[in-house]
Amino acid sequence: MVRFATTESGLSVTFVGLILRQIRSRPLRAGLTALAVAIGVTAVVALGVLTVSLKTTATELLKVGNADFTVSQRNTNDLINSTISVSDIAAINRIPGVGRAIGALISTDSYDSNNPLVIEVGLAPVDQAPFGVHILDGVSYTGGATDQVMLGYAFAKNVGKQVGDTIVIDKHSYHVVGLYSTNVSFGNSTVMFPLSTLQGLNRLSGQVSLGFVKVDSGASIRQVRRSIDNNFRQLTTIQSASDYGRADRNLTLISAANTGGSILAAMIAITGVLNTSLLSFFERMREFGIYRSIGWTRRRVVGLVLGEALIVSMFGAIVGIAMGWAAINVLQHLRQLRGIFVPTYDSAVFLRSLAFGVLVAFLGALYPALRAAFLAPLKAVRRE
Amino acid sequence: MNSGPQIGSDTPAIVARHVTKRYGRLSVLNDIDLEIAHGEFAVLVGPSGSGKSTVLHLLAALESPDDGEIVVAGHRLGHHAHGLSRYRRNDVGIVFQLHNLIPRLTARENVEAAMFGTHRGHRQRMARADELLERLDLSDRSGEHPATLSGGERQRVAVARALANEPRVLLADEPTGSLDEVSADIVLQIFADLVAGGTTVLAVSHDERLNRRADRLITVIDGRTETGDV
Numbered sequence: 285m286v287r288f289a290t291t292e293s294g295l296s297v298t299f300v301g302l303i304l305r306q307i308r309s310r311p312l313r314a315g316l317t318a319l320a321v322a323i324g325v326t327a328v329v330a331l332g333v334l335t336v337s338l339k340t341t342a343t344e345l346l347k348v349g350n351a352d353f354t355v356s357q358r359n360t361n362d363l364i365n366s367t368i369s370v371s372d373i374a375a376i377n378r379i380p381g382v383g384r385a386i387g388a389l390i391s392t393d394s395y396d397s398n399n400p401l402v403i404e405v406g407l408a409p410v411d412q413a414p415f416g417v418h419i420l421d422g423v424s425y426t427g428g429a430t431d432q433v434m435l436g437y438a439f440a441k442n443v444g445k446q447v448g449d450t451i452v453i454d455k456h457s458y459h460v461v462g463l464y465s466t467n468v469s470f471g472n473s474t475v476m477f478p479l480s481t482l483q484g485l486n487r488l489s490g491q492v493s494l495g496f497v498k499v500d501s502g503a504s505i506r507q508v509r510r511s512i513d514n515n516f517r518q519l520t521t522i523q524s525a526s527d528y529g530r531a532d533r534n535l536t537l538i539s540a541a542n543t544g545g546s547i548l549a550a551m552i553a554i555t556g557v558l559n560t561s562l563l564s565f566f567e568r569m570r571e572f573g574i575y576r577s578i579g580w581t582r583r584r585v586v587g588l589v590l591g592e593a594l595i596v597s598m599f600g601a602i603v604g605i606a607m608g609w610a611a612i613n614v615l616q617h618l619r620q621l622r623g624i625f626v627p628t629y630d631s632a633v634f635l636r637s638l639a640f641g642v643l644v645a646f647l648g649a650l651y652p653a654l655r656a657a658f659l660a661p662l663k664a665v666r667r668e
Numbered sequence: 669m670n671s672g673p674q675i676g677s678d679t680p681a682i683v684a685r686h687v688t689k690r691y692g693r694l695s696v697l698n699d700i701d702l703e704i705a706h707g708e709f710a711v712l713v714g715p716s717g718s719g720k721s722t723v724l725h726l727l728a729a730l731e732s733p734d735d736g737e738i739v740v741a742g743h744r745l746g747h748h749a750h751g752l753s754r755y756r757r758n759d760v761g762i763v764f765q766l767h768n769l770i771p772r773l774t775a776r777e778n779v780e781a782a783m784f785g786t787h788r789g790h791r792q793r794m795a796r797a798d799e800l801l802e803r804l805d806l807s808d809r810s811g812e813h814p815a816t817l818s819g820g821e822r823q824r825v826a827v828a829r830a831l832a833n834e835p836r837v838l839l840a841d842e843p844t845g846s847l848d849e850v851s852a853d854i855v856l857q858i859f860a861d862l863v864a865g866g867t868t869v870l871a872v873s874h875d876e877r878l879n880r881r882a883d884r885l886i887t888v889i890d891g892r893t894e895t896g897d898v
Binding site: 297298299302305306309326428570571575577578579580581582584658661664665 | 714723728730731753754756757758762765768769770771773774776777780781782784785790831833862
């Protein structure tokens with residue numbers, strides 16, 4: 285039976301109790317070590333959630349209109365900068381097995397200081413339903429209208445607009461004719477224009493950003509994708525998040541930044557634990573010598589040192605998760621990320637943070653633990 | 669258990685043959701021979717610096733000899749011996765001259781710490797520690813830390829710790845040196861009980877009270893041994 289607490293006098297001491305005793309005897313040092321781990325875990329949590337969230341937001345685009353896959357320009361730096369000619373979308377519609385291909389133009393603009401980045405979608409009225417647009421209030425704009433827009437209901441609520449109001453975007457006034465929702469959450473924060481109007485505003489006549497393809501029932505998605513990839517060398521098809529990197533390098537860069545940031549955070553935390561464990565080792569050499577001389581095995585001495593580091597690190601990891609969560613809330617409200625960064629709390633990020641705590645404890649305390657275990661008992665006992 | 673080849677039970681509890689120990693150029697033990705029977709109470713005497721404590725440290729496997737052979741409780745010791753932790757824990761108990769208690773642990777916990785890794789659960793460890801501390805008249809001091817114990821009390825806690833795992837051989841460096849008459853009598857009575865029960869006791873001592881009780885005094889001078897009966 286393992287007991288996790290001991291008293292100073294009345295009860296038996298356990299191995300875990302010994303570990304806790306040591307931690308309690310130097311609270312400031314344990315606290316600073318935990319803080320180093322907490323800072324590392326904060327970075328891991330914040331970067332992890334940020335990366336997952338941006339990936340989720342980005343890949344939600346793939347699910348628009350329940351499309352089987354998306355078509356974009358090959359090797360663009362950002363999917364939003366992809367351009368595909370409308371004639372290519374028409375040609376894709378003629379490929380055997382393609383049930384429906386919709387082209388949509390996507391651009392960004394600034395609305396006001398609270399909404400510095402608004403996603404604009406240009407879509408023909410006929411394509412709204414297949415695109416997953418559901419009109420909640422009002423009506424759709426007409427095909428060639430240059431002064432009509434529809435607002436995603438979340439954006440409308442954010443800026444306090446409703447059907448019948450006027451909205452000014454990039455010095456142009458538009459009449460709000462409808463509010464809509466989409467089957468993906470980011471779509472509810474967008475502004476929708478007639479396709480030709482948004483093409484004109486962006487000087488992209490005859491161009492769209494992405495194509496959304498639904499294959500015929502019974503047709504092979506794989507074969508249809510291969511046909512498009514083979515027939516349109518300038519385009520690429522995207523079905524999964526892993527395909528995404530072929531079209532959009534930003535996600536790859538974000539993932540790389542996450543990995544790099546996590547490694548840096550780990551190095552900081554490991555250095556913190558190593559520093560404390562080494563200091564503790566030098567202070568307690570005599571104690572380790574006594575343990576060895578009364579028959580403790582090397583393994584038990586290693587367990588004592590690693591156990592202390594593990595408990596402190598896990599405490600730091602829990603604090604770090606809370607700090608990471610707070611950091612995410614701060615990031616979420618940054619003007620620059622509003623509308624783009626919708627936090628996605630993936631349990632894997634938190635599990636990874638706890639694993640990070642264990643790894644930091646192990647790597648930081650292993651060397652001092654081994655030195656303690658391999659001390660010559662008598663030399664250590666004689667040390668003043 | 670494997671701290672070297674096992675030796676038959678008819679061999680003495682402690683055997684040292686041609687043992688030499690050097691620290692750099694300083695030769696501390698020079699070709700010493702020693703045999704102590706099972707259940708014998710022997711005391712190493714001699715001037716300071718003659719090598720008495722080094723003999724105990726070699727027998728406790730805290731150091732290795734440079735030359736010679738050592739067999740204790742049937743276990744051959746030396747540089748290449750295996751299972752030394754188990755040997756130190758189960759077969760031999762050592763009382764250091766300077767007590768060497770863990771400052772952060774109470775008297776009872778210091779005794780219990782010696783029983784980690786044995787078959788005893790924590791209740792049994794606590795019961796055994798209480799039993800030993802009671803025998804050493806330290807029941808009311810079991811919750812105290814070493815810093816708040818007197819020198820004599822610390823020495824008795826060190827004796828209790830050495831006896832925790834019922835060793836076959838007890839090695840004690842000046843076990844009564846810092847004890848008053850009453851405390852010394854308690855320790856000496858425990859040693860007598862141990863010897864009566866078959867435990868071998870080898871002590872280093874300048875204390876006449878202890879030397880008088882010994883079966884044999886072994887004089888160590890300049891790293892060599894000379895044996896004589898009491």
